[in-house]
């Protein structure tokens with residue numbers, strides 16, 4: 001009787017470990033983000049900062065705030081990307097690059113779901129536009 005119980009205990013432990021290993025190693029399917037709906041009423045300041053100097057600032061800000069999720073060159077493969085429920089698309093995607101500057105500004109400043117809103121972290125209009133200008137270079 002005792003022997004049977006310990007055998008049962010061991011087989012249950014083995015089964016549990018196998019389930020745990022499976023759950024942690026098999027990646028969960030990430031859903032694709034739906035197209036962004038930018039409210040027609042959304043107004044951004046003018047992008048008066050375009051140019052190499054702004055892109056340079058954007059690069060530094062990107063390394064600090066964005067790279068962990070969006071990856072080194074914006075391909076959506078940063079170290080945190082795999083833990084997101086939503087698949088992070090590449091900034092190289094022509095559909096992404098075809099958007100207006102103001103729409104990209106909205107995505108960064110207002111965000112949605114797992115894309116954090118950066119309105120409180122980036123108070124300066126110049127910094128916000130520097131990021132827009134920088135992601136434009138990642139095509």
Ligand code: HEC
Pocket residue numbers: 032033034061062065066067068069070080084086087088089090096104107108112113114115116118131135
């Ligand atoms: C914690 C992870 C995380 C960080 C940090 C992060 N993002 Fe994102 N970002 C996401 C996710 C996830 C999405 C997709 C969200 C969706 O589709 O709902 C996204 C979407 C976007 C989009 C919209 C384009 C698209 O393909 O959906 C832009 C633009 C963007 N991020 C820029 C930035 C910038 C610039 C920074 C840094 C200031 C940044 N992100 C920081 C996770 C992150």
